[in-house]
Amino acid sequence: MEQYIVSARKYRPTTFDSVVGQKALTATLKNAIVTGRLAHAYLFCGSRGVGKTSCARIFAKTINCMARTPQGEACNECDSCRQFNENRSMNIIELDAASHNGVDDMRALTEQVMVPPTVGKYRVFIIDEVHMLTAAAFNAFLKTLEEPPAHAIFILATTEKHKIIPTILSRCQIYDFNRIGVADMVAHLAHVARTEGMTAEPAALNVIARKADGAMRDALSIFDQVAASTEGNITYAATIENLNILDQSYYNRLVDAFVAQDVAQALLIYKEVRDKGFDSQFFINGLALYLRDLMAAGNSATIGLVEASDDVRAALAERAAGLHPTFLYRAMDLCNDADFNFRQASNKQFLIELTLIKLCQLLSPSSIDSGDDEGRLKPLPAAAAPLKPEGAAPAASAPQPHVAPAAPSSSVAAPAAETPKPRFAPGGFSLRGSMSRVREEHAAPAPAVAARRARPFGEDELHKAWKDFIASHSSEPLLTGSMETALPAAVDGRYVVTLPSSVLADQINSRKGEVLAALRTALDNDDVDFDVVVSAGELAPQYWPEKRVLDYMLERHPLMGEMMQKLKMRLR
Ligand SMILES: [Zn+2]
Structure with a gap:
C-alpha cells in the first residue's frame, strides 16, 4: 500500500512547463526571466492547491540557475538548481504569515533580506498567506518592500486578494492563478497513473478531479487514497464507492x-x-x-x-x-x-x-x-421556438401546448405555428419584461428636470476635484489608495484613468457613481465622465524597478550609455 502514497510530493512540478493548468501565467513568468524584466515584488493570487507556492519555488530556482535553457527553464543540473531541488538552497526563504504574522517575525525577515546571496544572483522571499500579517507587522515590512536591495525579490501569495491593501497591490506585479480545470487535472492524473503502472478509467479520474474542486494538490491526495484502496486498479465503481459519491x-x-x-x-x-x-x-x-x-x-x-x-x-x-x-x-x-x-x-x-x-x-x-x-x-x-416573455403572449387565447397525441408523426414536421410553446419563461425573461414596464411607467410623467450643468473646466480643476474626493474619503483606504495611483488624463477627447491592475480598477469602478457625482458637483458640469482602464501587463512608470527605469532612459539618451561604459558605471 505504502508505495502509492507519494503522488502529491513526487509529482510536484520542477519546471514551469510541468505546472498543471496555468499555461498563460507560466509563459509570462518565463518571458519575464528570458528578457530580464524582473520586478522586486510579485503577488500570486488564487485558491489553495493551484500551484502558487510551486510556481514561486520554480521562479526562485530559475532566476538563480547558471545554465538556463533557451526556453527560460531551470537546467536542474547546476549547483544552484541542485541546492534548490535538495531543499538546501539559501536563496529561498519561505515565511508562512498564517503562523508568523507578528512584528518580530517581520524584523527577522527584514534582517535576512539585507544579506546578499553567496551563490547565484537573487534571494527570493516567499510570504505565504500575506493577508494574515498584522497591521504592525505589515508596517515593519512596508519599508523593505519599498526599497529592497537589488538581490531581493519578494513573492507574496494569498488566497484572499480582496484583503490585500492598495499600498501592497500597487507595489507588486499581480498574477492571478486559475482554478485548475477538470480536463487538465484528468490529463495529469492519467499521466501519474501511467507512470506508476496503474490502470485508471477516465470516468474515475473525472470523479476525482471534480471532487478536488480546482485544487491539484487535493486531486493528487484523493488519487492516492483511491489508488491505495484499489491497489492501483482505479475503476469508476471503486472510486465512487471509496469517495462515497452518488453514481x-x-x-x-x-x-x-x-x-x-x-x-x-x-x-x-x-x-x-x-x-x-x-x-x-x-x-x-x-x-x-x-x-x-x-x-x-x-x-x-x-x-x-x-x-x-x-x-x-x-x-x-x-x-x-x-x-x-x-x-x-x-x-x-x-x-x-x-x-x-x-x-x-x-x-x-x-x-x-x-x-x-x-x-x-x-x-x-x-x-x-x-x-x-x-x-x-x-x-x-x-429547434425550439424562441422563448417569449410571459407578458408578451396574448394571455387568454393562447392554447395550452400539446404534444399532439392524435397526429404524432406530422406534428414533428409541422410548421412553426404548431410548435409547442414553452409554458413558462425563465426568471430572466419575465423579470426583464416587468422591469421595462416599470421603466415606462416612470418615464411617462416626465418631471421637470433641473437645467443640465455644463460649465467648462480644465484638467487642473478635474485633478483638484479628484484629490479633494480622496482627501474627504480618507477613511476608505481601498478606494482612495486606488484613486491615488493615477489621475484622469485626456485621451482622444475622453478622460482615462490608467491603473496597473484590475484589482485597483475594480475598487474605483465599484464606486464610480459616487466619484462622478462628487466630481460633477465640484466642477458644476454634468458631462464629467471617465473610463478606468488597466494597462495591459505594464506597470505605471512610478512602479518600475530601477533596471527598467535605466533601460528606458538609455533608449532615449544613447550618449548616457556610452558615458556609463567609459566610467564603468552600473546599477548598484
Ligand atoms: Zn540550473
Whole structure:
C-alpha cells in the first residue's frame, strides 16, 4: 500500500512547463526571466492547491540557475538548481504569515533580506498567506518592500486578494492563478497513473478531479487514497464507492423516468438512493447539477461550461440531444425550489417526492390528458421556438401546448405555428419584461428636470476635484489608495484613468457613481465622465524597478550609455 502514497510530493512540478493548468501565467513568468524584466515584488493570487507556492519555488530556482535553457527553464543540473531541488538552497526563504504574522517575525525577515546571496544572483522571499500579517507587522515590512536591495525579490501569495491593501497591490506585479480545470487535472492524473503502472478509467479520474474542486494538490491526495484502496486498479465503481459519491447513473435513470412520466419509477430510484445512505438535500442538489450539465452540454456554445473531460462531455451532449431545453430549465427550477424549501420542510422526504412527481409531469401535455399515447412522449422538435416573455403572449387565447397525441408523426414536421410553446419563461425573461414596464411607467410623467450643468473646466480643476474626493474619503483606504495611483488624463477627447491592475480598477469602478457625482458637483458640469482602464501587463512608470527605469532612459539618451561604459558605471 505504502508505495502509492507519494503522488502529491513526487509529482510536484520542477519546471514551469510541468505546472498543471496555468499555461498563460507560466509563459509570462518565463518571458519575464528570458528578457530580464524582473520586478522586486510579485503577488500570486488564487485558491489553495493551484500551484502558487510551486510556481514561486520554480521562479526562485530559475532566476538563480547558471545554465538556463533557451526556453527560460531551470537546467536542474547546476549547483544552484541542485541546492534548490535538495531543499538546501539559501536563496529561498519561505515565511508562512498564517503562523508568523507578528512584528518580530517581520524584523527577522527584514534582517535576512539585507544579506546578499553567496551563490547565484537573487534571494527570493516567499510570504505565504500575506493577508494574515498584522497591521504592525505589515508596517515593519512596508519599508523593505519599498526599497529592497537589488538581490531581493519578494513573492507574496494569498488566497484572499480582496484583503490585500492598495499600498501592497500597487507595489507588486499581480498574477492571478486559475482554478485548475477538470480536463487538465484528468490529463495529469492519467499521466501519474501511467507512470506508476496503474490502470485508471477516465470516468474515475473525472470523479476525482471534480471532487478536488480546482485544487491539484487535493486531486493528487484523493488519487492516492483511491489508488491505495484499489491497489492501483482505479475503476469508476471503486472510486465512487471509496469517495462515497452518488453514481451519476441514478440521475440518468431519473431523467428517463421524467421523460417517460413514470412517477413510480422516479420514487423507487429515490428510495434506492436513500437506502444507500445518501442525504436527500445532497441528492436533489446533485440532480440539479446533473440537469444543469445536460442543459449546457446540449448546446455547442455552452458545452465548455461543463466541468468534465471531453469524453464525459460527449456522453452528456448525446444524452441532452433528445431533451427540450425548456424541459431542462423548468426541471432545474423545480430542483432549486426544493433546495430552497428544504430547511423549512417538516417532512423532507415528502418534499423531495413531491418534487419528483412534478418533474414527471413537466412533459405531460396536461395533467388530465391520459391513456392514448401509452405515457410515452413523442420526440421533441429539435429547434425550439424562441422563448417569449410571459407578458408578451396574448394571455387568454393562447392554447395550452400539446404534444399532439392524435397526429404524432406530422406534428414533428409541422410548421412553426404548431410548435409547442414553452409554458413558462425563465426568471430572466419575465423579470426583464416587468422591469421595462416599470421603466415606462416612470418615464411617462416626465418631471421637470433641473437645467443640465455644463460649465467648462480644465484638467487642473478635474485633478483638484479628484484629490479633494480622496482627501474627504480618507477613511476608505481601498478606494482612495486606488484613486491615488493615477489621475484622469485626456485621451482622444475622453478622460482615462490608467491603473496597473484590475484589482485597483475594480475598487474605483465599484464606486464610480459616487466619484462622478462628487466630481460633477465640484466642477458644476454634468458631462464629467471617465473610463478606468488597466494597462495591459505594464506597470505605471512610478512602479518600475530601477533596471527598467535605466533601460528606458538609455533608449532615449544613447550618449548616457556610452558615458556609463567609459566610467564603468552600473546599477548598484
Ligand atoms: Zn540550473
